[in-house]
Amino acid sequence: MNRILALLAALMLGTGAVAHEFTIGTLQIVHPNMPTPFAGAKSAAGYMTLVNTGAEPDRLIGVTADFADMAMLHESTTDANGVATMAHVTALEIPAGETVALQPGGYHIMFMGLTQVPVEGDLLPVTLTFEKAGPVKVEFKVDPPGAGEKGHDQHGAAGGQDRQAPMPTAGMTVPKAITAVLTARFDTPEAPLTVEPVTVQGKVAVAGWSQDGRGGRALPHG
Ligand SMILES: [Cu+2]
Known part of the structure; x- marks a missing residue:
């Protein structure tokens, strides 16, 4: 059944995307991919489907x-308001x-902080680490630009813009990095973003924010 789901997921990726997959233990990593980012992009989103055929949960x-x-x-x-x-x-x-x-x-x-320009067709080496299965080297295939990139643009709280502002670099603490990412993504001159102190509680980081009379908390699921 999971095998079928994985194949379906791979097949539904759209034209131009050729599926590939990797296996470690009972985990299958199906078609890790990156839609070609915009020219000059400083960051890019990657997607994949993870299938656990085993009897134990694992965590990325x-x-x-x-x-x-x-x-x-x-x-x-x-959210319900489209934010x-x-x-x-x-x-x-x-x-x-x-x-x-x-x-x-x-x-x-x-x-x-991309240090090379991803070109369609590239296979970019990435190491994924799973709690139980351990580290596994996979290749993210650079696919045609497409829906993926559009989806990622929705990061913009002010209407889906993506200004490709400078992204934080290695060496930052997690709270600093989160604040930098939120600010880079959402802050605009017309609607300044206030990011409240980011707190890390165990494995969960919580970032409060307010902008243009709206506010909320960026909460990862635990
Ligand atoms: Cu993101």
Whole structure:
């Protein structure tokens, strides 16, 4: 069943996307991909489908890539008022026997501070670390620009803009990095963004924000 889901997920990726996959233990990593970012982009989003065919849950707890200063797991959500927010997620659970999709508008890997220009067709080496299965080297395929990039633009609280502001670099603390990401993504001269102190509680980082009379908390799921 999961095998079929994985294949379906791979097939539904659209024209031009050729599926590939990697396996470690009972985990399948189906078609890790990055839609070609805009020219001059400082960051890019990556997607994939994770299938756990085993009897035990596992968790994605780390991402590293040589082609970016920093790679992070993000979750985009849109509330009832259509306000999009994103949050840094420190771990993503893949329950036993289930499939978790990283896709536009939801979970994604964000590669920040690109140190090389991704070109369609490239296979970019990335190391994913799972809590139980351990580290696995995969290749993110650079796919045609498409829906993925549009989905990622919805990070912009002020209407989906993506200004590609400078992204934080390695060496920052997690709270500093989150504040920098929120500010870079959402702050505009017309609607200045206030990011309240980011607190890290165990494995959960909480960022409060307010902008233009609205406010909220960017909360990763635990
Ligand atoms: Cu993101």
